[in-house]
Amino acid sequence: MDRRKFVQQSMLGVAAVGAAACGSNSDGDSTADGGAPAVHTQKSVTWRLASSFPRSLDTIYGSAEVLAERLEAMSEGRFRLRCYPAGEIVPADRVMDAAQQGTVQIGHTASYYFIGKNPALAFDCCVPFGLTARQQTAWLVEGGGLDLMRSLFADFNLTTFPAGNTGSQMGGWFRREINTAADLQGLRMRIPGLGGEVMSRLGVTVQMFAGGEIYPALERGAIDATEWVGPYDDEKLGFHKVAKYYYYPGWWEPGPSLSYQVNLDAWGKLPKAYQEMFTTAASESATVMQARYDQRNPAALSRLLTQGVELRPFSDDLLRAARSASLDMQEEQAAADPTYRKIYETWKSVRRDAYRWFGTAELAYARFAFEEEGK
Secondary structure, three states, X not given: OOHHHHHHHOOOOOOOOOOOOOOOOOOOOEOOOOOOOOHHHOOOEEEEEEEOOOOOOOOOOHHHHHHHHHHHHHOOOOEEEEEEOOOOOOOHHHHHHHHHHOOOOEEEEOHHHHOOOOHHHHHHOOOOOOOOHHHHHHHHHOOOHHHHHHHHXXXXXXXXXXXXXXXXXXOEEEOOOOOOHHHHOOOEEEOOHHHHHHHHHOOOEEEOXXXXXXXXXXXXXXXXXEOOOOHHHHHHHOHHHOOOEEEEOOOOOOOOEEEEEEEHHHHHHOOHHHHHHHHHHHHHHHHHHHHHHHHXXXXXXXXXXXXXXXXXXXXXXXXXXXXXXXXXXXXXXXXXXXXXXXXXXXXXXXXXXHHHHHOOHHHHHHHHHHHHHOO
């Protein structure tokens, strides 16, 4: 298969919102051929998906469940997807390798976990002081971002489909107060991606743990702080039981997009009708995931605030220091790597225009309406 040609021809489908459930966890192999496009003439296909997330996080892991349910329904049971949470086939940080090597057909993950392979992979998810959820989706789907990312992923024998966005994230849980940028010195924090690189530049000792490993590390004092997503997931993970201070905003993840990283060899063998089903189902699962977070986070925050949690904003001093370090990091990466520079320059132009528009109508409305409602 000509992978570059695939990158140019790929497109996203549009679908409605639905609910989800994964198939069983038994092994399965693809048995598809390149036959006629009508679903009833196709042979059965069974793919495996390895996720970087635990099953207990029903919102973030749940996007894979939506994908599985919709594929099975649209194909009348002929295209099945079996989903495996982090650790069942491979650890969370090996999901991209598993998809690249064909151990599974799909990796369900956040691409910034794998910036060690190429820092530009972060743009598939998010970068510090980057795009909000709507802006990220607009860039990927309509602004040429997905074509740029698929060109990069082709080097790893993969293509990528957006799998959902968490929306703006919180700044995380801290065992002690953080009043200024100077208070970050010596802090031990779990934080991935380029946000972790920025924190390191600000004096933080950065560590990485998978979702299910964070609470024990925070409880026993192996780390002083952690970020994850937002109130709904954070409450499930129990961080409020071992860390009192809940900071915002998560400037390193203003709109992180998850991904289905699909093995290109497997994709090339998939009948065209099933490719269209997958594209549509992936788009639907992305819509469902963000809607669930937007619906569930407000109530979860209210619950957390009744349990002694202290909600704190990061100081302007800290935000300015972080933004400066982030811009320096991005410019250094762009100067050192032509691939990063190509994506970064396009992305930066989109961000500039998006900030101007959203900073006009949406920000003015939010400043008035949100503040008035809170009085």
